[in-house]
Amino acid sequence: xxxxxxxxxxxxxxxxxxxxxxxxxxxxxxxxxxxxxxxxxxxxxxxxxxxxxxxxxxxxxxxxxxxxxxxxxxxxxxxxxxxxxxxxxxxxxxxxxxxxxxxxxxxxxxxxxxxxxxxxxxxxxxxxxxxxxxxxxxxxxxxxxxxxxxxxxxxxxxxxxxxxxxxxxxxxxxxxxxxxxxxxxxxxxxxxxxxxxxxxxxxxxxxxxxxxxxxxxxxxxxxxxxxxxxxxxxxxxxxxxxxxxxxxxxxxxxxxxxxxxxxxxxxxxxxxxxxxxxxxxxxxxxxxxxxxxxxxxxxxxxxxxxxxxxxxxxxxxxxxxxxxxxxxxxxxxxxxxxxxxxxxxxxxxxxxxxxxxxxxxxxxxxxxxxxxxxxxxxxxxxxxxxxxxxxxxxxxxxxxxxxxxxxxxxxxxxxxxxxxxxxxxxxxxxxxxxxxxxxxxxxxxxxxxxxxxxxxxxxxxxxxxxx
Numbered sequence: 332x333x334x335x336x337x338x339x340x341x342x343x344x345x346x347x348x349x350x351x352x353x354x355x356x357x358x359x360x361x362x363x364x365x366x367x368x369x370x371x372x373x374x375x376x377x378x379x380x381x382x383x384x385x386x387x388x389x390x391x392x393x394x395x396x397x398x399x400x401x402x403x404x405x406x407x408x409x410x411x412x413x414x415x416x417x418x419x420x421x422x423x424x425x426x427x428x429x430x431x432x433x434x435x436x437x438x439x440x441x442x443x444x445x446x447x448x449x450x451x452x453x454x455x456x457x458x459x460x461x462x463x464x465x466x467x468x469x470x471x472x473x474x475x476x477x478x479x480x481x482x483x484x485x486x487x488x489x490x491x492x493x494x495x496x497x498x499x500x501x502x503x504x505x506x507x508x509x510x511x512x513x514x515x516x517x518x519x520x521x522x523x524x525x526x527x528x529x530x531x532x533x534x535x536x537x538x539x540x541x542x543x544x545x546x547x548x549x550x551x552x553x554x555x556x557x558x559x560x561x562x563x564x565x566x567x568x569x570x571x572x573x574x575x576x577x578x579x580x581x582x583x584x585x586x587x588x589x590x591x592x593x594x595x596x597x598x599x600x601x602x603x604x605x606x607x608x609x610x611x612x613x614x615x616x617x618x619x620x621x622x623x624x625x626x627x628x629x630x631x632x633x634x635x636x637x638x639x640x641x642x643x644x645x646x647x648x649x650x651x652x653x654x655x656x657x658x659x660x661x662x663x664x665x666x667x668x669x670x671x672x673x674x675x676x677x678x679x680x681x682x683x684x685x686x687x688x689x690x691x692x693x694x695x696x697x698x699x700x701x702x703x704x705x706x707x708x709x710x711x712x713x714x715x716x717x718x719x720x721x722x723x724x725x726x727x728x729x730x731x732x733x734x735x736x737x738x739x740x741x742x743x744x745x746x747x748x749x750x751x752x753x754x755x756x757x758x759x760x761x762x763x764x765x766x767x768x769x770x771x772x773x774x775x776x777x778x779x780x781x782x783x784x785x786x787x788x789x790x791x792x793x794x795x796x797x798x
Contacts, residue, residue: 659738
């Protein structure tokens, strides 16, 4: 009897502590909860300031809560995905939340599962998953990057809606309408796909994920400054499309997230709440722009190069971890430009297709060489660009400066969040990382300050100082 009384007292104390923690977290969440503004965007109540029209995004439900335990069945039932359900997970995400979701959905109908063994988001795995899901009705992904991309890609290709329960705040692809896939030839690309009908994040689950996953997600948010600088520069110099909407919707939350960077490393619920908000907003931005440029420019090209061409030198790090290190590289590179009152002067672009073939393989090199032709300058185009740079440089510098986060501040934020700061931290060989910085611009037709530095003749010298 005494043991029962003591146990009861402990439970009451625990309840009081838990209640206090919930109230503290509620006070830290935005007014309206973790999906404030997101709800308005999804419901079409938010007006796009660039078009003056209500927002339109391809999602039916986005729910982010401290806990979703007990709510899983209703969240899926409301989407009307069908009466039979198949969960797609890997072994880790099945343990983290998949089994729980399967049990909950058992109240709605028969539940099957496809548990992938160390999957890769490539075309062969997608084909195998498509075969396993051939008779599936309601498909629910439980996982993060790879699991979500594979499920998104396969269901999009076969014309079926799907939902996803997050298990880590490790990337911004939950609400993206593209899937990051590796082609048969080994080239990693973003392919048009679909967004989930429902995206659900249980902050208790994602905050408890291995800390390097959350740090990778934080790094994917930290790229905002360097990506925006590259994208605006490209818009001003080449006339490429640009939209401020992705930055407008996440601006306040970015500040709140950065103020809680240390909470990412410690598994703080509120820090993870803001992390999910910024990741979600970044994914929603793709719906407004039709492209991922707002969060993926030079820094992502460095990471893509590592993923595509490191081979057995790849340390197994996540894309987001690599992006964090590459963002610091890009911030240092951009700072060199922004600190110069003299406009850069470029020469005709010098890219050797044969050398590309030796680094990338003939098939990928040929594909990439065709892709980058719009940003390859001959003598006439280089001269015209130099005239534009000379005329625009003072104004362009003033426009870009407010977008920048100081390099030292970026390093502090990434360190506080538990992210890697150098190639050595990642385990990427220094010589290969420098190769990635120099040659990643050869992969995609996205014009960044990497291109200007290369055409100005000093990218290799800059890269030699990166480690």
